[in-house]
Amino acid sequence: MLETIQLTKAFKGKTVVDEVDLxxxxxxxxxxxxxxxxxxxxxxxxxxxxxxxxSGDVTLNRKSTIKNPGELRxxxxxxxxxxxxxxxxxxxxxxKFFGRxxxxxxxxxxxxxxxxxxxxxxxxxxxxxxKTFSGGMKRRVNIATALLHNPKILILDExxxxxxxxxRNYILEMVxxxxxxxxxxxxxSHYMEEVEQLCNRVYIMDHGxxxxxxxxxxxxxxLSNEDTISIQPNRVDEAFLAAVKEIDGVRKVxxxxxxxxxxxxxxxxxxxxxxxxxxxxxxQIMNFQMENPSLENVFLxxxxxxxxx
Amino acid sequence: MWTFLxxxxxxxxxxxxxxxxxxxxxxxxVVILSLVMPGMFGDDNEEEYDLDLGLVIEDDQEQGLDRxxxxxxxxxxxxxxxxxxxxxGVNAMPPVEGLVEYLNNPDLAELVTVxxxxxxxxxxxxxxxxxxxxxxxxxxxxxHLLADMYLNEPKEQSLSFQADGQTMEIEILSxxxxxxxxxxxxxxxxxxxxxxxEVSSDDLPQGQIEDVEGQQSFSMEQYFTIAMGALFxxxxxxxxxxxxxxxxxxxxxxxxxxxxxPPLHYLFGKTMGTFILSWLQIMFIFVxxxxxxxxxxxxxxxxxxxxxxxxxxxxxxxxxxxxxxTSIMLRLKKQETGDGxxxxxxxxxxxxxxxxVPIYLLPGWLQQIGEMTPNGLVLATLIxxxxxxxxxxxxxxxxxxxxxxxxxxxxxxxxxxxxxDIS
Numbered sequence: 001m002l003e004t005i006q007l008t009k010a011f012k013g014k015t016v017v018d019e020v021d022l023x024x025x026x027x028x029x030x031x032x033x034x035x036x037x038x039x040x041x042x043x044x045x046x047x048x049x050x051x052x053x054x055s056g057d058v059t060l061n062r063k064s065t066i067k068n069p070g071e072l073r074x075x076x077x078x079x080x081x082x083x084x085x086x087x088x089x090x091x092x093x094x095x096k097f098f099g100r101x102x103x104x105x106x107x108x109x110x111x112x113x114x115x116x117x118x119x120x121x122x123x124x125x126x127x128x129x130x131k132t133f134s135g136g137m138k139r140r141v142n143i144a145t146a147l148l149h150n151p152k153i154l155i156l157d158e159x160x161x162x163x164x165x166x167x168r169n170y171i172l173e174m175v176x177x178x179x180x181x182x183x184x185x186x187x188x189s190h191y192m193e194e195v196e197q198l199c200n201r202v203y204i205m206d207h208g209x210x211x212x213x214x215x216x217x218x219x220x221x222x223l224s225n226e227d228t229i230s231i232q233p234n235r236v237d238e239a240f241l242a243a244v245k246e247i248d249g250v251r252k253v254x255x256x257x258x259x260x261x262x263x264x265x266x267x268x269x270x271x272x273x274x275x276x277x278x279x280x281x282x283x284q285i286m287n288f289q290m291e292n293p294s295l296e297n298v299f300l301x302x303x304x305x306x307x308x309x
Numbered sequence: 310m311w312t313f314l315x316x317x318x319x320x321x322x323x324x325x326x327x328x329x330x331x332x333x334x335x336x337x338x339v340v341i342l343s344l345v346m347p348g349m350f351g352d353d354n355e356e357e358y359d360l361d362l363g364l365v366i367e368d369d370q371e372q373g374l375d376r377x378x379x380x381x382x383x384x385x386x387x388x389x390x391x392x393x394x395x396x397x398g399v400n401a402m403p404p405v406e407g408l409v410e411y412l413n414n415p416d417l418a419e420l421v422t423v424x425x426x427x428x429x430x431x432x433x434x435x436x437x438x439x440x441x442x443x444x445x446x447x448x449x450x451x452x453h454l455l456a457d458m459y460l461n462e463p464k465e466q467s468l469s470f471q472a473d474g475q476t477m478e479i480e481i482l483s484x485x486x487x488x489x490x491x492x493x494x495x496x497x498x499x500x501x502x503x504x505x506x507e508v509s510s511d512d513l514p515q516g517q518i519e520d521v522e523g524q525q526s527f528s529m530e531q532y533f534t535i536a537m538g539a540l541f542x543x544x545x546x547x548x549x550x551x552x553x554x555x556x557x558x559x560x561x562x563x564x565x566x567x568x569x570x571p572p573l574h575y576l577f578g579k580t581m582g583t584f585i586l587s588w589l590q591i592m593f594i595f596v597x598x599x600x601x602x603x604x605x606x607x608x609x610x611x612x613x614x615x616x617x618x619x620x621x622x623x624x625x626x627x628x629x630x631x632x633x634x635t636s637i638m639l640r641l642k643k644q645e646t647g648d649g650x651x652x653x654x655x656x657x658x659x660x661x662x663x664x665x666v667p668i669y670l671l672p673g674w675l676q677q678i679g680e681m682t683p684n685g686l687v688l689a690t691l692i693x694x695x696x697x698x699x700x701x702x703x704x705x706x707x708x709x710x711x712x713x714x715x716x717x718x719x720x721x722x723x724x725x726x727x728x729x730d731i732s
Contacts, residue, residue, distance in 0.1 A: 073568060
């Protein structure tokens with residue numbers, strides 16, 4: 001349905017998106033996972049025709065959309081990372097304005113506005129100015145605006161940034177339902193758990209490149225020969241950390257808060273080695289946990305960094 | 310385009326602080342300036358001019374009169390009685406003496422300081438800007454003037470009025486002198502037809518601006534009403550550009566760019582919005598000032614029609630200017646850069662256009678440059694319109710403003726960024 005072919009964008013000689021190939025089949029929910037600055041938003045800007053790629057192509061049903069984006073715009077709804085709304089207008093006025101410029105037929109616009117407000121749960125507050133809304137409510141109107149023209153494909157760029165857990169769950173459930181009703185979804189986030197919850201397939205981006213792709217199980221299989229161990233020492237000692245890295249079979253060591261995450265070769269004798277080193281450096285291990293691998297671990301394995309770095 | 314226009318007008322209306330600034334601030338300023346400025350630049354609300362005129366007399370009046378008398382005797386068309394009567398009239402008020410007397414009469418002295426000097430000195434002083442103008446009465450002027458008037462002989466000598474450039478002061482001086490000459494020609498013509506040359510100073514033009522050829526004065530209130538109207542409308546262009554910057558910064562512009570609406574609809578919406586808002590603004594200032602200060606109390610319907618016409622064309626020019634600023638703002642990475650540049654340009658326009666200080670206080674060359682700005686042009690034109698109320702005054706400035714509209718719109722469209730090129 002929608003595909004990017006070797007999509008590349010360079011600003012002043014610096015490549016921020018590097019030959020990205022991705023595709024979305026009809027009705028799919030695809031995640032684009034990566035830390036801040038990975039190039040996700042630039043990729044989305046190019047897919048949605050907002051930014052011209054330096055090279056490469058974006059196709060809709062095998063037709064290039066770079067020169068003639070009209071057809072793509074008709075079927076594409078984009079929820080930007082920012083709250084792209086007029087604060088001095090009410091939710092209803094915002095939707096009416098954007099509905100008109102999305103060319104929703106006049107006879108259908110009112111119904112469409114009310115239905116969309118119903119989806120995002122803000123029908124009762126439609127006459128209130130956006131500036132009086134909470135962050136979560138603004139995010140919901142931000143999504144509603146992208147749904148007005150009944151898009152077949154919905155691209156959401158970090159739609160849950162900076163909101164409370166309740167609004168976040170509401171949005172995730174809303175996206176899940178839209179996908180169930182047939183809307184194709186491209187969901188970008190640096191929250192691994194959101195992508196895990198919503199998406200059938202995942203692309204992982206870092207430094208402008210797709211570094212891994214596949215279904216969740218395909219990605220997790222990258223770690224099939226590895227164990228993920230999380231320890232909580234009473235103190236983080238540089239010498240202790242260096243010694244842990246030297247343990248035979250340890251592949252990655254990452255500090256996350258007061259925990260140390262270790263990826264090590266399966267069946268390696270890491271537990272006893274950790275205890276020995278702890279004694280040697282007088283570091284007491286308060287907590288020890290073997291974890292099921294997650295996409296976060298996959299990202300750590302691939303890049304040596306966590307998603308929130 | 311109407312959707313964009315409606316949105317822009319609604320957003321403007323919702324920003325009550327902006328509405329108050331745009332509508333009330335200029336009115337408050339008109340009131341304050343009208344109260345404060347007359348004490349600084351004039352009295353009794355009338356313009357106070359201090360015009361310096363160099364007077365060069367190369368003519369020998371006595372010799373000219375004697376020569377004319379001899380010439381009359383030689384001419385066959387007059388009888389002895391008629392010649393005597395004519396010479397009495399001419400000798401009672403010889404033309405050069407009359408002009409000098411007129412220029413030095415106490416009423417005109419409030420307006421013009423006349424200083425007699427040599428030709429070279431006068432020309433040098435004009436060039437250096439120490440004199441507003443020089444009036445040169447050439448050799449044999451008296452004889453040739455009289456011979457021309459009474460004997461229809463070819464005019465070989467004329468008064469020479471020399472000025473460096475064309476400013477409001479120079480125009481006033483020129484009008485004052487021309488007015489006297491017209492008056493004198495008429496009196497001599499009457500005398501030639503058998504009447505007598507009247508020499509009473511009461512019959513001479515009074516030398517104040519309001520009495521010259523039906524010209525009216527303009528008051529400080531009127532000046533500041535027009536100046537503030539023109540200035541604040543100019544700021545409207547920057548306000549609209551700033552709002553574009555906000556739309557870009559808050560990504561609503563990107564959201565618009567994601568739709569299939571024609572790109573230029575956004576620009577035309579801004580242009581039309583600026584026109585409507587600035588037209589309402591300037592009319593509010595004009596009508597508000599009139600209601601508050603009785604600014605245009607002596608003016609009739611024709612004046613108001615001319616005022617509205619000029620305001621309409623001016624606001625169109627400002628709207629077109631806003632289209633350029635909008636396009637530039639969309640090309641700039643930082644809104645603050647655009648805001649700074651536009652404000653600087655508009656402040657310069659305001660200063661040289663005479664919107665901050667009365668235009669006649671500025672040097673002549675600056676006045677001329679000022680009239681190249683839309684605000685300066687509209688200010689100078691409407692001041693003239695108050696004084697003369699002659700439709701021909703409006704024609705050229707309106708043509709210039711319409712040209713500005715066309716050129717600005719073309720530039721605005723050309724600068725408008727293409728989709729995918731927005732910073």
